[in-house]
Amino acid sequence: MENVGVLREWFGRVDSNHTGNITAPQLQRALAVGNLDFPLSIVQQMIRMYDFDRNGTMNFEEFLALNKFLLKVQNVFSALERGRGFLPLDDVYAALVKLGFSLDSPAFYTVCESFDKNKMGMVRLDEFISLCIFVQSACNLFNSFDTPKQGRVTLDFNQFVYCTANCRI
Numbered sequence: 289m290e291n292v293g294v295l296r297e298w299f300g301r302v303d304s305n306h307t308g309n310i311t312a313p314q315l316q317r318a319l320a321v322g323n324l325d326f327p328l329s330i331v332q333q334m335i336r337m338y339d340f341d342r343n344g345t346m347n348f349e350e351f352l353a354l355n356k357f358l359l360k361v362q363n364v365f366s367a368l369e370r371g372r373g374f375l376p377l378d379d380v381y382a383a384l385v386k387l388g389f390s391l392d393s394p395a396f397y398t399v400c401e402s403f404d405k406n407k408m409g410m411v412r413l414d415e416f417i418s419l420c421i422f423v424q425s426a427c428n429l430f431n432s433f434d435t436p437k438q439g440r441v442t443l444d445f446n447q448f449v450y451c452t453a454n455c456r457i
């Protein structure tokens with residue numbers, strides 16, 4: 289799905305009622321056609337990440353930004369999965385580093401536990417994408433508080449509640 293013409297056609301089909309915006313259930317069904325099954329909560333988070341106009345749905349421009357992110361994540365996954373269909377946790381760690389996220393062990397294993405559904409230490413593409421959506425959302429949220437770019441934020445209780453509610457998946 290690299291070129292804009294193909295993407296526009298795809299977007300048009302998903303936007304079945306021609307509103308110029310696609311909803312989370314529409315996006316969820318469309319991704320499922322491509323063999324990517326996500327819970328609605330993950331798809332809603334995908335939309336929130338790139339909902340630049342904050343209307344709760346995804347227009348074509350926002351979709352292009354999401355697609356760019358998904359392609360980057362899929363490419364990193366493909367480079368490391370070597371025909372196995374999943375990544376073991378060491379490779380998940382390496383994949384996250386390639387994507388610019390270096391988590392420490394407690395953070396990394398807690399995130400893996402949430403997204404490795406059968407707890408076998410094997411992360412499939414849909415689980416890896418979900419994991420990346422979560423980490424990217426957390427990163428965006430962190431950066432919105434860390435405006436002096438110190439790598440550290442101080443939150444009061446309300447801000448903490450706001451953060452957890454924004455990163456819920």
Ligand SMILES: [Ca+2]
Binds near residue numbers: 339340342343345
């Ligand atoms: Ca929008």
